[in-house]
Amino acid sequence: MLITTLLPLLARYSLGFDLVAGPDDTVTLTIIPRKVDGAADKLESGETRPISLTASAAEIDAELAKGEDGALGQLIAARKTLADQLAEQRQAAEAARTAAAEAAKTKATTPTPKPATTSAQVHAPASPPADAKAEEPASLW
Incomplete structure (x- = not known):
């Protein structure tokens, strides 16, 4: 299983395993994803984070027997989904x-x-109108 x-x-990574016996008949199974030989993409740190299970040997066997419905299967499916999303983002x-x-x-x-030059140019009047008074502001009307 x-x-x-x-x-x-396994379709995306090379996997390493570490099996350690612990106290009270517990076992720690660590699965370490690694870059596949010849793969062009660099792996993100989240992709290479080890998966670790600590339980009795019977409990680990029972969990693995659940396949995709077990915690390990669901975790692997989630990681695969994230890896697929990362691959799509890279592309x-x-x-x-x-x-x-x-x-x-x-x-x-x-x-x-080059921007076209216009032949018509607007000239501002150099002097105020003849009917302008010094004490009043200029008016447009």
């Missing part, structure tokens, strides 16, 4: 980088048009 439960993780980020690089390349090779 252990290998069947771990198949979703989207790479696509965005590529698109931005292409847009910058296109913009750099396309000459920028």
